[in-house]
Amino acid sequence: xxxxxxxxxxxxxxxPWLGILAIIFLSVGLFWGLxxxxxxxxxxDVYRILYVHVPSAILGQSIFMFMAACGLINxxxxxxxxGMMLKSAAPIGMxxxxxxxxxxxxxxxxxxxTWWVWDARLTSTLILLFIYAAxxxxxxxxxxxxxxxxxxxxxxxxxxxxxxxxxxxxxxxQTLHQPSTFTLxxxxxxxxxxxxxxxxxxIGFYLIFAFTxxxxxxxxxxxxxxxxxxxxxxxxx
Amino acid sequence: xxxxxxxxxxxxxxLLRFDMRSSVLDWLGIILKRDLIIxxxxxxxxxxxxxxxxxxxxFFPLALGPQESLLSSLAPGVIWIAxxxxxxxxxxxxxxxxxxxxxxxxxxxxxxxSFILVFAKVMIHWLITGLPILIASSLAAIILYLPLESFVPxxxxxxxxxxxxxxxxxLGAALSLGKSAILSAIIVxxxxxPTLLMGTSVVTFSLNxxxxxGFLMMMGAMLAIGIPLLCLLTVEALLLNYD
Amino acid sequence: MLPNLKVENLSxxxxxxxIFKNLNFEVLPGQNIEIIGSNxxxxxTLLRTLLGLINKEEGIINWLDEDNNFNEYRxxxxxYQGHQMGIKNMLTVFENLKLTHNAKGMNEEDINKxxxxxxxxxxNEMASDLSVGQKKRISIARWLLKxxxxxxxDEPFSALDDPASDLIKEIINELNHKGSSFVITGHRSSNxxxxxIEI
Numbered sequence: 281x282x283x284x285x286x287x288x289x290x291x292x293x294x295x296p297w298l299g300i301l302a303i304i305f306l307s308v309g310l311f312w313g314l315x316x317x318x319x320x321x322x323x324x325d326v327y328r329i330l331y332v333h334v335p336s337a338i339l340g341q342s343i344f345m346f347m348a349a350c351g352l353i354n355x356x357x358x359x360x361x362x363g364m365m366l367k368s369a370a371p372i373g374m375x376x377x378x379x380x381x382x383x384x385x386x387x388x389x390x391x392x393x394t395w396w397v398w399d400a401r402l403t404s405t406l407i408l409l410f411i412y413a414a415x416x417x418x419x420x421x422x423x424x425x426x427x428x429x430x431x432x433x434x435x436x437x438x439x440x441x442x443x444x445x446x447x448x449x450x451x452x453x454q455t456l457h458q459p460s461t462f463t464l465x466x467x468x469x470x471x472x473x474x475x476x477x478x479x480x481x482x483i484g485f486y487l488i489f490a491f492t493x494x495x496x497x498x499x500x501x502x503x504x505x506x507x508x509x510x511x512x513x514x515x516x517x
Numbered sequence: 518x519x520x521x522x523x524x525x526x527x528x529x530x531x532l533l534r535f536d537m538r539s540s541v542l543d544w545l546g547i548i549l550k551r552d553l554i555i556x557x558x559x560x561x562x563x564x565x566x567x568x569x570x571x572x573x574x575x576f577f578p579l580a581l582g583p584q585e586s587l588l589s590s591l592a593p594g595v596i597w598i599a600x601x602x603x604x605x606x607x608x609x610x611x612x613x614x615x616x617x618x619x620x621x622x623x624x625x626x627x628x629x630x631s632f633i634l635v636f637a638k639v640m641i642h643w644l645i646t647g648l649p650i651l652i653a654s655s656l657a658a659i660i661l662y663l664p665l666e667s668f669v670p671x672x673x674x675x676x677x678x679x680x681x682x683x684x685x686x687x688l689g690a691a692l693s694l695g696k697s698a699i700l701s702a703i704i705v706x707x708x709x710x711p712t713l714l715m716g717t718s719v720v721t722f723s724l725n726x727x728x729x730x731g732f733l734m735m736m737g738a739m740l741a742i743g744i745p746l747l748c749l750l751t752v753e754a755l756l757l758n759y760d
Numbered sequence: 761m762l763p764n765l766k767v768e769n770l771s772x773x774x775x776x777x778x779i780f781k782n783l784n785f786e787v788l789p790g791q792n793i794e795i796i797g798s799n800x801x802x803x804x805t806l807l808r809t810l811l812g813l814i815n816k817e818e819g820i821i822n823w824l825d826e827d828n829n830f831n832e833y834r835x836x837x838x839x840y841q842g843h844q845m846g847i848k849n850m851l852t853v854f855e856n857l858k859l860t861h862n863a864k865g866m867n868e869e870d871i872n873k874x875x876x877x878x879x880x881x882x883x884n885e886m887a888s889d890l891s892v893g894q895k896k897r898i899s900i901a902r903w904l905l906k907x908x909x910x911x912x913x914d915e916p917f918s919a920l921d922d923p924a925s926d927l928i929k930e931i932i933n934e935l936n937h938k939g940s941s942f943v944i945t946g947h948r949s950s951n952x953x954x955x956x957i958e959i
Contacts, residue, residue: 435692438750445735452732543861619842620846622813
C-alpha cells in the first residue's frame with residue numbers, strides 16, 4: 281500500500297469490484313426504500329428522502345473522521361500516501377455534506393413548512409461544511425503539495441478534537457433557544473421494513489466513497505509521480 | 518595547593534555554562550519583553566483591534582434601532598461576535614514579522630522546546646488584542662444596556678474565550694504564513710464556533726439568572742486542552758515553512 | 761582534537777531533484793568551511809539541514825560534544841544567522857543585542873564592548889534609522905556576545921562595503937584563534953582561511 285506503484289497496480293484490480301458492489305447495494309437499497317418500504321403514517325411518502333439524506337449525512341461525518349485519521353498518520357509518521365488520501369477524500373466528504381444539507385432542506389419544506397430550521401443536526405452539519413471549506417481553502421493556498429498535505433493534516437487534527445465539542449455546544453445552544461420538539465430521524469421508532477433498506481443504502485454510499493476515493497487517489501498518485509519511470513512505462517505501453 | 522589552575526577551570530566550567538544557559542522562563546521573559554516593547558512603540562498593534570471592536574459594537578444600535586429591550590437581549594451575541602472578529606484581526610501578524618526578518622529561524626535553532634515560542638507569541642497576541650477588548654467590553658456593555666449583574670460573567674467568558682481565540686489564531690497564522698491575511702481568519706472561524714456558542718450562553722444564562730458555571734468550566738477545559746495541543750500543532754505548522 | 765561537526769554522506773532530495781549528494785566534511789575547532797554555490801543551489805537548505813530544521817534524507821551529522829548531545833549543542837554552542845538578520849526596526853541598537861537569549865547575564869558594559877568592536881557607537885538609535893550596512897554590523901556584534909563553538913552564517917559577505925567585509929574577516933580570524941569554527945555560504949570564495957565546498 282505504501283509505495284505508489286504497488287498501490288496503482290493493486291487499485292486497478294479492486295476498482296471494478298468496488299463499482300459493481302456499490303451499484304448492487306445502492307440499486308437494491310434504493311429500489312427497496314423508495315418503492316417497496318411502507319409509507320410513513322405521519323409524513324407520507326416524503327420521508328423516503330431519508331434514504332439519501334441519512335446515508336450522506338453519515339458519510340459526511342465519517343469521511344471527516346477518516347481524513348483526520350489520515351492527517352494524524354501523516355503528521356506523526358510522515359506517510360506520503362496518507363496525505364494524498366486526505367486530499368482525495370476532502371471533496372467527496374464536502375459533497376456528501378452538501379447533499380445532506382440540501383436533502384435536509386428539501387425534506388424540511390413539507391414537514392416544517394420552511395426550507396431551513398436551526399435544528400441541532402442541520403446546524404452542526406452546516407458547521408461541518410464550513411470546516412471542509414476551511415480545509416480545502418487551506419489546501420488550495422499552499423503551492424507545494426507535500427506541504428499542503430501536512431498543513432491540512434494539522435488542521436484536520438484540530439477538527440477531530442473540536443467536532444465533538446461543536447456537536448455538544450450546538451445541542452446546548454438549541455435547548456437554550458428552542459426546546460427540541462421534533463427530530464428528523466428517530467431510528468428506534470422506525471419499523472424494520474424501513475430500517476433494512478436504509479442499512480443497504482448506507483453500505484452502498486460507503487462503497488461509492490471507497491470507489492471515488494480510489495479513483496481520486498490514483499489520479500493524485502499519477503499526478504505527483506509523473507516524472508517517475510513507472511508512470512512513464514504505464515502510459516507509453 | 519591541591520587544585521591547580523587547570524583543574525579549577527574544569528570544576529567551574531560546567532557551573533558557568535549552566536548559569537549562562539537560558540531556561541524556559543528566561544526565554545519566555547525575553548520574547549515577552551522584546552515583543553511588548555515593539556508593540557508598545559507601534560501603537561497601532563493594540564489600538565486597531567480596540568477601535569474595530571468598538572465600531573462593530575456601535576454598528577448594531579445604528580442598524581437595529583436604539584430600543585433598550587432589543588439591544589440588551591442582543592448584547593451577549595453582539596459583544597461576542599465583535600470580540601471574535603476583533604481578536605482575529607491581528608492574527609496574521611503573530612508570526613509574520615519574525616518570519617520575514619529571520620528571528621524565527623533563530624528561535625527554532627536555539628529554543629528547546631519550541632512550543633515555548635508559540636506559547637509566548639500567543640500570550641503577546643492576547644495581551645495586545647484580548648486584554649484591550651476585555652477592557653472595552655465593559656464600555657460596550659454600557660452602550661448596549663447589558664444589565665450590571667451580567668458584567669462579571671461577560672468578563673469571565675471573554676477572558677477564557679479570547680485566550681482560546683489567540684491560540685487558534687496562532688495556528689491559523691502559522692498555517693497561512695506569508696499568504697493573505699484574510700486566509701488565516703477564514704481557516705480559524707469555523708473552529709471558533711463552540712467558543713462563540715458557549716461564551717454567549719454564559720452571558721445569556723446570567724441574564725436569565727440561571728447557573729452558567731458549567732459553560733465556563735467547559736471553556737476552561739477547552740483552554741487547558743488547547744494550550745498543549747494547539748501549541749504543538751502550531752510548531753509543526755511553522756516548521757513546514759522550512760522544508 | 762574532536763571536530764566541532766562531522767558530516768558523512770549527507771544527501772538531500774527536494775521534489776525529485778538532488779540538491780546535494782554524499783557530502784563529507786568535518787569542521788575542526790578553529791577551522792572554517794565555506795559553501796559556495798549560485799542562487800538556488802541549496803546553500804540555505806544545507807545549513808538548515810545541518811541545524812536540524814529540515815529532516816535529512818540520508819547521512820550522518822555528528823555534533824561532537826563531550827556527551828554528543830545534539831539539543832544542548834544546538835541550543836547553546838551554536839550560533840545561526842540566516843539570510844535575514846533578525847534585526848528589529850522598532851528596537852534600539854542596544855536592545856537588539858540585549859533582548860536576545862545569548863545576552864543572558866551580560867551587563868550593559870559587555871554589550872557596549874561588542875557594539876564598539878563592530879564600530880557602532882550610537883547605541884540608543886532606533887534600528888529603523890540605520891542603513892543596511894549598519895544593521896549588518898548589529899548582527900555581527902551578536903556573534904561576539906558569547907564564545908560559540910560553531911557559527912552558521914548565511915551569506916555574511918553579501919551587500920557589504922570593503923571596510924565591513926574586512927571587519928568580518930578580522931572577527932572570524934579572532935574567533936578562530938579562540939577555537940570557534942565558521943560554516944558560511946557565499947556566491948564565491950571570500951578569501952578567508954576556509955575549506956571550500958561547492959554545491
